[in-house]
Amino acid sequence: MQERRVSAAHPFSFQPGSSPRGTRIHTYNLCFLGFGNVNRTLSQLLLDREPELRDRHGISFRITGIATRRLGWLANPSGLDLKGRGFSRAETEPIQHAASAAEVHDVHSWLSTARADVLFEATSLNVQTGQPAIDHIRAALNHGAHAITANKGPIVHAYRDLRDLAAAHNKKFLFESTVMDGVPIFSLLPQLPLIHLQGFHGILNSTTNVILSEMENGLTFDESLKKAQSLGIAETDATHDIDGWDAAVKTAALITVLMDVPIKLEEIAREGIRNLTAEAVRAAKREGRPYKLICRVNKTQKGIAATVRPEQIPLTDPMSQISGTSSYINFETDIFPGLAITEQNPGLYATAYGMFADFVRAVK
Secondary structure: OOOEEEEOOOOOEOOOOEOOOOOEOEEEEEEEEOOOHHHHHHHHHHHHOHHHHHHHHOEEEEEEEEEEOOOEEEEOOOOOOOOOOOOOOOOOOOOOOOOEEEEEOOHHHHHHHHOOOEEEEOOOOOOOOOOOHHHHHHHHHHHOOEEEEOOOHHHHHHHHHHHHHHHHOOOOEEOHHHOOOOOOHHHHHHHOOOOOEEEEEEEOOHHHHHHHHHHHOOOOHHHHHHHHHHOOOOOOOOHHHHOOHHHHHHHHHHHHHHOOOOOOHHHOEEOOOOOOOHHHHHHHHHOOOOEEEEEEEEEEOOEEEEEEEEEEOOOOOHHHHOOOOOEEEEEEEOOOOOEEEEEOOOOHHHHHHHHHHHHHHHHO
16 A cells, blocks of 8 residues: 555544443544445444444444555544545545644554554455455554454454454454354354354355346346346456355355364365356256255364355255345254344445444444
8 A cells, every 4th residue: 555644634533421321431443444335334334323332332433544555544543534525435535634643654553543442354355365354453453453354364364363362462353244244143153152063054145146046037147247246246356256265265264263163265165156057047946946055064073074066955945045135044053953044135234234243342
């Protein structure tokens, strides 16, 4: 990122004090690394929920740092002037500044200048290494900030190291938005004492689900992909989704955290939907056994067996009814043979909510 001067005009902040109910207000400096759809939506959600955060939880905040490739490293410990400027606008929307305060040139100096208490990390997924998100989170924890991410890479490639580093600094490393948006996947099972997870199966990639649904409705593969892209569901380069990488990374994250078994991506048998023809997809639908991209994990005597691949699912299986951007997961435990969660057509606010909820958990 390019060097940028930071400034101190028109801070966007909520000051410490007491709420109407007498609760002491604690103000936190928030930094956003990446300011695309997720973090911009999170910013709006924070603003919308500010009165409830203050009155019900005693939480106030300032946005003191924003960093993107295009904008550079923006920081101001008094607060950046964002209020009323339109959180949903493109990241090129200028942020007004006046008096210069300092120069920052990397994540370390940025966190320090912004006096970060919480980092929201929402950069792009690197399937192979999880970088540079791992280094971003490590820098935040070493700085003394809670680290919250929507990036699956750090969970797969460095979960234990980051978990232990957070504990050493008495901070939180949280990531609820990485799988099924804001649904409390990672915080659910820890609420069930001494339960043993034997495996799980589900549909965790919405892009392939949309493509398969559109193919069933008569479109070709390419037409279905273009429609998913036009709706903002699929990226311009949808390789990670089509070839099963996104689903495999989510599967690995769940295994690593919930089953406490580190697993490499190459240990997951992976097949995407690229080779499915529209004719095969429509024929499967007519037969009452539609195709879905299914993640399956089972604990065996030899270890963990994990697959991501297209499967034909009978109509008696709840997964056959999962369409559009919906997701589904069924946990198999020693106490509950099947504990299922369905998420119906979430939007960006659902993903942002996962990070929002992590923020409340971290500071409470």
